[in-house]
Amino acid sequence: MYDVEVKAMNQSVKRNKTRFPPDFMFQLSKEEWEFLKSQFVTSKIGNLADGRGGVRKLPFVFAEQGVPMLSSVLRSERAIQVNIQIIRVYMRMRQLLLDNKNLWQKLEKIEQSLAKKDEEIQAIFKIIKKLLIQEEKPRNPIGFRVPSKVK
Numbered sequence: 001m002y003d004v005e006v007k008a009m010n011q012s013v014k015r016n017k018t019r020f021p022p023d024f025m026f027q028l029s030k031e032e033w034e035f036l037k038s039q040f041v042t043s044k045i046g047n048l049a050d051g052r053g054g055v056r057k058l059p060f061v062f063a064e065q066g067v068p069m070l071s072s073v074l075r076s077e078r079a080i081q082v083n084i085q086i087i088r089v090y091m092r093m094r095q096l097l098l099d100n101k102n103l104w105q106k107l108e109k110i111e112q113s114l115a116k117k118d119e120e121i122q123a124i125f126k127i128i129k130k131l132l133i134q135e136e137k138p139r140n141p142i143g144f145r146v147p148s149k150v151k
Contacts, residue, residue, distance in 0.1 A: 001078075001082075002070070002071060002074050002076050002078050002079040002082060003076045003077070003078040003079070004074050004075075004076045004078075004079060008074075009060075009070070009074060010057070010060070012070075012073045012074055012075075013025070013060060013070070013073070015073075016073045019069050019072075019073060020066055020069060020070075023063060023065065024062065024063055024065045024066035024069055025060055025061065025062050025063065025066040025069075025070075026060070026061055026063075027058050027059070027060050027061070028058045028059055028060075028061055029058070030058065033058055033059070067086075068083065068086040071083040071086060
């Protein structure tokens with residue numbers, strides 16, 4: 001990927017061990033290597049023990065964080081270009097996060113404003129309901145009272 005021989009990459013990694021904590025890079029165990037090797041249909045990888053070509057040492061595995069670190073310690077032109085691209089992507093992602101932060105802040109302001117207006121609208125509805133619901137009071141008759149006739 002970086003246009004560097006495995007030997008040169010391994011040397012760079014060993015010279016810069018402090019740049020590769022266990023969550024950035026690790027070396028496969030023999031069991032992991034055997035399992036991985038069994039996944040290749042036609043492999044010329046060879047066995048670590050038999051000494052017939054192929055891989056003689058257990059390979060390193062780089063996590064997501066280890067890949068940009070690896071590109072920063074290798075000295076090929078491709079590694080330099082990969083490192084530059086990683087930095088550019090990081091800058092774009094940071095800008096996206098900042099833009100989204102501003103958007104979230106605006107949404108929170110709108111939400112708070114709506115909540116305040118919601119309280120005001122609820123108060124208006126309470127008043128309207130009070131006006132619509134009239135208490136049932138006995139009404140005074142309108143007009144003249146005629147004395148009741150005695151029979």
